[in-house]
Ligand code: NAD
């Protein structure tokens with residue numbers, strides 16, 4: 001019995017994500033919001049014979065209605081990268097989009113679990129948190145940056161390289177969600193060993209997997225289908241942990257003490273999801289020398305990304 005809103009539902013991620021959520025057995029209401037085309041996407045999905053009642057909401061004037069009473073809000077709204085761009089290059093447009101949507105959540109469903117996909121995630125999560133703080137609704141356990149695509153990619157790339165079942169190649173990825181802030185902990189994967197050359201090649205591929213897709217799409221956007229898969233899996237885990245009370249561990253970018261001493265108030269790590277949301281932030285665990293170097297590079301960039309998001313809201 002979970003009511004979910006997708007904001008940016010008519011986009012490249014929004015449409016397949018909405019399709020996957022329409023198939024989720026616990027989702028009973030699915031509100032699809034966008035500034036274009038959402039009624040069409042909703043009409044199409046509404047013919048699928050699953051339980052969720054689908055409603056389309058188009059335009060700013062319908063945002064309040066789209067969010068009213070929602071338990072989970074997923075945000076893939078905003079522009080994607082083109083070749084040659086970094087995720088940070090999206091900040092100028094996407095920061096304002098996420099800020100406006102966060103204000104809508106604070107007003108209409110302040111207790112919702114908010115899952116942010118819009119890039120740059122390293123900055124858009126702090127933006128959302130600052131909006132919620134200003135509104136007096138912030139609960140750090142209920143705000144997530146969705147980094148699960150990095151875990152999905154890690155499972156794929158590692159299992160391909162080592163001839164494993166992807167389900168058994170569960171790599172913890174910490175840090176943030178862009179380039180060197182993505183830190184896969186391959187040394188913690190049990191039952192498999194890597195040469196240093198393999199570790200470096202896999203790490204690079206996981207850190208820059210998004211660029212592979214941007215390049216292949218050649219100007220037509222970034223990852224959409226694999227992202228929809230990853231986001232649907234994250235929402236499924238959240239529903240299991242928060243609403244079905246079966247604690248689940250997934251990686252996510254949340255407010256966290258793990259790298260606070262290095263200037264990062266937000267950090268991705270394995271997190272236990274339960275009725276309150278991000279109930280437990282699991283420790284980073286032992287790092288190899290190579291991973292310690294990755295961590296250092298990560299926090300340098302991540303703290304600047306976080307500050308940029310925080311300043312965006314507070315200087316506006
Ligand atoms: P897209 O352009 O295909 O879709 C974005 C949608 O957002 C469009 O339908 C657009 O109309 C809508 N939109 C724009 N402004 C809006 C607003 N104010 N309110 C509601 N909707 C609005 O882009 P996409 O490929 O779906 O990517 C969306 C975002 O997700 C990008 O920022 C991209 O970088 C990011 N992304 C994140 C990850 C991740 O791992 N977190 C992975 C892939 C993509």
Ligand code: LMR
Pocket residue numbers: 080081087119149209210211213214222223
């Ligand atoms: C990804 O990792 O695929 C996304 O963050 C989109 C991008 O810009 O690469």
